[in-house]
Every structure is written in structure tokens, then in C-alpha cells.
Amino acid sequence: MQRLLNLILLVRPHNVAAAVLSVAIGHYIASRGTAPWVLLAGVASATAGGNVINDIHDRDIDRINKPWRPIPSGSLAPRAGWALYAGFVALTILVIVRLPALQGLWIASWVLLLHLYSARLKRNFLSGNLLVSLVSASGFMLGAAAGGTASAGAIPACFTFFFSLGREFVKDIDDIEGDKACGARTVPIVSGEPRARRVSALLFVLLALCFPLPWIAGLYGALYALVMICTVVPILLVSAWFAWRGRSLGRVSGLLKLGMFCGMLAFYFGPSGTGW
Numbered sequence: 001m002q003r004l005l006n007l008i009l010l011v012r013p014h015n016v017a018a019a020v021l022s023v024a025i026g027h028y029i030a031s032r033g034t035a036p037w038v039l040l041a042g043v044a045s046a047t048a049g050g051n052v053i054n055d056i057h058d059r060d061i062d063r064i065n066k067p068w069r070p071i072p073s074g075s076l077a078p079r080a081g082w083a084l085y086a087g088f089v090a091l092t093i094l095v096i097v098r099l100p101a102l103q104g105l106w107i108a109s110w111v112l113l114l115h116l117y118s119a120r121l122k123r124n125f126l127s128g129n130l131l132v133s134l135v136s137a138s139g140f141m142l143g144a145a146a147g148g149t150a151s152a153g154a155i156p157a158c159f160t161f162f163f164s165l166g167r168e169f170v171k172d173i174d175d176i177e178g179d180k181a182c183g184a185r186t187v188p189i190v191s192g193e194p195r196a197r198r199v200s201a202l203l204f205v206l207l208a209l210c211f212p213l214p215w216i217a218g219l220y221g222a223l224y225a226l227v228m229i230c231t232v233v234p235i236l237l238v239s240a241w242f243a244w245r246g247r248s249l250g251r252v253s254g255l256l257k258l259g260m261f262c263g264m265l266a267f268y269f270g271p272s273g274t275g276w
Contacts, residue, residue, distance in 0.1 A: 006070040007084060012051040018260060019047040019139050022160070025268050026143025030152035039146055042095040042107045043139065049088030050114030050135075056081045057118040064178030106142050110135055123184035129168040137161035140267070155214055156267040159207065163263065166203035167256045169196050170239070174249040197243050204240035208233045211263075220270035227266035235259035 023043050027035035055062070055071055062072040070076040092111055096104035113135055122128040137160040144153030172179065172186040173196050179186050188196035211233060215225035236259060239252045 002075070006075045007080075010052050010055050010070050010076065010081060010084065011048045014257065015051055016044050016047045018264070019136075020044050021261075021264050022136070022139030022156075023143035023146075025264055026140035026145075026153040026156065027147040028143075028268065029140075029156070029271055030144040030147030030149040033147065035143055035146060038095055038098050039103055039143075042092055042099060042103075043110075043142070045088050045092040045095060046107050046110045046114070049085050049092060049111060050118070052081055052085040052088060053115055054118040054122070056085065057122070061175065061178040061182045061184070064181055065175045066178075100146075103142065103146055106138075106145075110138075123179070123182070123186070125185045125190045126187055129165055129172070129187065133161050133164035133168060136164040152271075155219065155270075156263075159211065159263070160260075162203055162207055163256075163260065166200045166207070166239075167253060167260075169200040169203075170243055170249050170253050170256065173197060173200070173243075173246075174253060193246070197246050201240040201244040204236040204243065208236040208240070211236075211266075214270065224266045224270040227262065227269060231262035232259050232266065235262070 020040050020043050024035045024040060027033065027039075055069060056078055059069075059071045059078065062069045067073055071078055071081055089111060092107065096107050099107070113131055117128055117131050117135075121131055137157040140153035140157040140160060141150055142153075144150050169187055173188045173193055176186070176188050176193060180189055187199075211228045212225055214220040215222060215228075235255055239256055239259070242248050242252045
């Protein structure tokens with residue numbers, strides 16, 4: 001049982017759920033319909049594999065930053081992680097051959113990019129942050145494209161990109177000790193922690209100001225604005241304050257996870273024609 005729990009921890013179910021929801025919501029925004037299960041299965045499998053390969057390549061860094069993770073703690077051997085990763089890649093291939101060409105290529109590109117991110121780009125200045133933010137944001141575009149109107153996913157994708165980028169900076173600041181020990185060149189290491197904190201705080205404040213704009217412009221309904229103003233905006237402002245002050249950054253990262261799911265709820269209600 002403990003081994004199974006460690007394997008689940010390696011997969012990071014909350015990240016998988018976020019990816020699946022972004023595609024499902026993007027599809028709903030574009031079509032008012034339910035996304036095909038095979039598309040969501042491919043997204044889940046590709047994301048799970050990306051999480052596993054990230055833990056495999058990060059095991060030296062995690063011995064310092066997150067020693068409780070399954071591989072650095074010794075609860076799982078790296079070969080078990082590789083076997084799990086190979087299983088998810090094989091499953092993803094089996095799924096995407098049943099998808100339309102564009103959707104299959106889109107998910108296949110995620111597999112390749114997430115592998116590249118973990119193996120090389122994560123430790124490089126800014127490039128890893130941009131890549132993972134782009135992949136996170138593109139879920140809405142994939143879902144909307146599958147629903148027939150790719151442009152319907154543009155607004156949530158744009159917001160998600162900058163939201164993810166700010167969270168990536170916070171995570172890098174929190175992980176600076178292990179990253180520096182292992183020779184990584186992340187934004188806070190190269191540019192300095194204070195500058196990275198200020199940039200992330202600025203991103204959060206700008207997002208808090210911009211999130212109501214689709215409602216003000218009449219593109220999204222008032223229910224979108226209500227959810228955003230009551231949940232995401234306060235979370236962003238609190239996160240900006242703590243990032244600026246350099247306090248409780250681990251908790252800020254967790255708080256931003258909550259904000260991410262609240263934002264998805266708002267996007268689901270956004271152009272749904274509630275009449276508000």
C-alpha cells in the first residue's frame with residue numbers, strides 16, 4: 001500500500017486534475033459540450049508522465065529542497081520512476097492514435113516538451129519557466145480547438161500563462177538552496193532573489209487588476225466577475241504581498257494552487273450565458 005501511495009505522490013494528482021480541467025473547460029467554452037473522454041485521458045496520461053520525469057531528474061535538487069518526496073527519500077528507486085514514466089508514455093501513445101491528428105500532435109508535443117523541460121530547460125534561466133507556463137496555458141486552447149473554436153480559449157490561456165509564470169518564480173525562489181547547490185541557473189539565482197520577488201509580486205498585482213476586464217468588456221458574465229473578485233483577486237493580492245516581503249513562499253505556492261482552481265471555476269462560468 002505504501003508503494004502505491006508513493007507512486008500516486010510521484011504522479012501529483014492535483015497537477016493532472018488541473019490539466020484535465022483546463023482542457024475540459026476550454027472545450028465547454030467553445031462548444032457548450034463535454035470533451036471526449038479519449039482526449040481527457042491523453043491529457044491526463046501525458047501530464048502524469050511529465051510529473052514523473054520531473055521528479056526523476058530533480059532527485060538531487062529534491063534531496064535538499066523536498067527530501068520527503070518518494071525518490072529522494074529512498075521510498076522509491078529511480079528505476080521504479082522510469083518504469084512508471086515509460087508506462088505513461090506508452091499509454092499516451094495508445095490514446096493519441098485514436099485522436100484527430102491535431103489533438104494527437106498537440107499532446108505528443110506536451111510529452112516531448114515536458115521531457116525537455118525536466119532534462120535540460122528547468123535549470124536554465126527563464127526558458128524552463130516560459131515552457132511550463134506555455135504548456136499549462138495551452139490546455140485551454142487545446143480544449144477550445146477540440147470544441148471547434150480555438151480562439152474561445154485565448155482569454156483563459158493568456159491569464160493562465162502569466163499566472164503560471166508568477167507561480168514559477170515563487171517556486172524557484174523557495175527552491176533556491178537546492179537549485180544553487182546543483183548548479184541550476186534559475187531566475188532568482190541569476191537575477192537575485194529580491195528582483196525575482198518583485199517581478200512575481202508585480203505579475204500578481206497586474207493579474208488582479210486585469211482579471212475583471214473580460215466582464216467589464218462584456219465578454220464574460222457577472223458570475224465570472226463574482227468568482228474572480230471573491231477568490232482569485234484576493235489570493236493574488238495576498239500572494240503579491242508575501243512575495244514582495246519574501247515571507248512564507250512555500251505557503252504562497254500552495255495558495256496559488258487554490259487560486260488556479262478558483263480561476264478555472266470562473267472561466268467555466270465566464271461566457272456561459274447566465275444572463276447576469
